[in-house]
Amino acid sequence: MLDNLTSRLADVVKSLRGQARLTEANIQDAMREVRMALLEADVALPVVKVFINDVKQRALGQDVLGSLTPGQAVIGVVHDELKKLMGEQNDALNLAAVPPAIVLMAGLQGAGKTTTTGKLAKLLKETQKKKVLVVSADVYRPAAIEQLKMLASQIGVEWFPSLPSQTPKDIAASALDHAKRHFFDVLIVDTAGRLAIDQEMMDEIKALHAFLNPIETLFVVDAMQGQDAVNTAQAFNAALPLTGVILTKLDGDSRGGAALSVRHVTGKPIKFIGVGEKVTGLEPFHPDRLASRILGMGDVLSLIEEVQKSVDVEEAQKLAKKMKTGKGFDLEDFKTQIQQMKKMGGMTALLDKMPGQLSQLAQGQDTDKAVARIEGIINSMTPAERAKPEILKASRKRRIAAGAGVSVQEVNRLLNQFEQTQKMMKQFSGKGMMKLMRGMKN
Numbered sequence: 001m002l003d004n005l006t007s008r009l010a011d012v013v014k015s016l017r018g019q020a021r022l023t024e025a026n027i028q029d030a031m032r033e034v035r036m037a038l039l040e041a042d043v044a045l046p047v048v049k050v051f052i053n054d055v056k057q058r059a060l061g062q063d064v065l066g067s068l069t070p071g072q073a074v075i076g077v078v079h080d081e082l083k084k085l086m087g088e089q090n091d092a093l094n095l096a097a098v099p100p101a102i103v104l105m106a107g108l109q110g111a112g113k114t115t116t117t118g119k120l121a122k123l124l125k126e127t128q129k130k131k132v133l134v135v136s137a138d139v140y141r142p143a144a145i146e147q148l149k150m151l152a153s154q155i156g157v158e159w160f161p162s163l164p165s166q167t168p169k170d171i172a173a174s175a176l177d178h179a180k181r182h183f184f185d186v187l188i189v190d191t192a193g194r195l196a197i198d199q200e201m202m203d204e205i206k207a208l209h210a211f212l213n214p215i216e217t218l219f220v221v222d223a224m225q226g227q228d229a230v231n232t233a234q235a236f237n238a239a240l241p242l243t244g245v246i247l248t249k250l251d252g253d254s255r256g257g258a259a260l261s262v263r264h265v266t267g268k269p270i271k272f273i274g275v276g277e278k279v280t281g282l283e284p285f286h287p288d289r290l291a292s293r294i295l296g297m298g299d300v301l302s303l304i305e306e307v308q309k310s311v312d313v314e315e316a317q318k319l320a321k322k323m324k325t326g327k328g329f330d331l332e333d334f335k336t337q338i339q340q341m342k343k344m345g346g347m348t349a350l351l352d353k354m355p356g357q358l359s360q361l362a363q364g365q366d367t368d369k370a371v372a373r374i375e376g377i378i379n380s381m382t383p384a385e386r387a388k389p390e391i392l393k394a395s396r397k398r399r400i401a402a403g404a405g406v407s408v409q410e411v412n413r414l415l416n417q418f419e420q421t422q423k424m425m426k427q428f429s430g431k432g433m434m435k436l437m438r439g440m441k442n
């Protein structure tokens with residue numbers, strides 16, 4: 001799901017690579033691309049507009065030091081805004097009613113209402129140990145009643161019989177009575193759908209809603225419908241006081257844009273997503289996780305958070321300044337740099353993403369221990385040696401090795417790595433540490 005959007009956004013990030021600052025111009029370009037990507041994923045136009053505007057406002061003014069690289073800065077902002085669009089966190093089903101808690105299912109024919117009724121009953125039974133009764137008020141399609149009956153027996157929840165000759169309200173009344181008398185926790189009422197919005201259907205479900213006064217009125221919508229899903233959502237939202245949305249068929253080759261639009265357009269949370277035809281294919285919806293998945297870079301995102309939390313920007317700036325000249329980067333700075341990276345947390349993960357020599361520092365070793373050994377070696381040097389490692393001859397090296405409790409080879413390896421890093425620093429025109437990080441996959 002949303003794979004295309006993911007790869008399009010990755011392209012945007014790539015195009016921002018190598019730019020030292022986010023400027024109005026490169027943000028503008030990037031946002032044009034993001035806009036196209038969203039539209040292609042079937043996100044509704046008004047939603048795209050609001051989204052782009054918010055991202056643009058926030059992205060401008062962010063500079064490299066606070067945020068690693070422009071590409072990553074934009075990704076950070078896009079991630080935040082995606083979350084905001086989809087509702088920040090999971091909105092759980094509200095069943096806090098005098099039992100039975102009534103859940104009314106609404107939606108067009110074929111959206112997946114009946115299937116979802118079964119899935120939801122199973123989920124509530126298994127994860128919340130609820131005693132669930134299901135009933136179909138679809139008197140137009142006898143097959144729908146049978147379908148629910150089969151599903152109910154498959155998942156082991158009780159099904160309340162209904163007949164096409166009854167009115168939906170009569171069915172609801174008898175089911176409710178049965179649920180009360182037999183102490184059910186939850187009553188899920190499946191309703192009739194139509195192929196398109198029609199007044200009769202709306203009137204019927206409105207009446208049913210008024211009679212049942214359900215604690216949850218869930219609108220079930222097929223994500224494969226793209227823009228139509230949003231239009232239908234709007235129509236149902238206007239007719240009924242919806243409490244949530246269930247987006248089905250997100251497992252298919254849907255472009256998934258509905259997931260990004262429905263919340264914004266209706267103001268109602270997506271509570272679950274349907275991810276398969278089987279009765280197990282229903283998941284609570286987590287906007288944050290989907291946002292990360294869309295961006296395909298959960299690891300980089302957590303890295304950005306780490307950096308923002310822990311890097312001493314002033315220190316990094318000092319180091320960067322020194323490296324800009326390509327001169328004066330000594331072992332003391334090398335140590336600071338290693339320490340800074342350690343502070344960022346997830347040293348192993350970080351080093352994995354680092355280019356060349358630095359990543360070899362900790363390969364095959366416990367990273368915290370590796371850093372401690374590096375610190376130990378450098379601490380055993382005199383200030384003069386740290387500033388001018390070239391004065392280190394065999395006897396000095398032996399002394400340092402003994403002082404740090406390591407072998408001379410290890411001292412040599414560190415000096416070698418330092419030299420390589422120094423060379424690499426000089427290759428960059430400036431920005432030192434932050435530039436170095438650009439080598440990470442972003």
Ligand code: GDP
Nearest residue numbers: 109110111112113114115248249274275276277
């Ligand atoms: P209703 O008319 O709204 O009750 O829709 P149904 O429950 O009969 O579902 C219509 C079709 O969609 C059926 O073939 C279901 O198996 C299928 N379906 C429902 N939810 C999902 C889903 O999350 N993923 C997939 N792939 N198919 C689904």
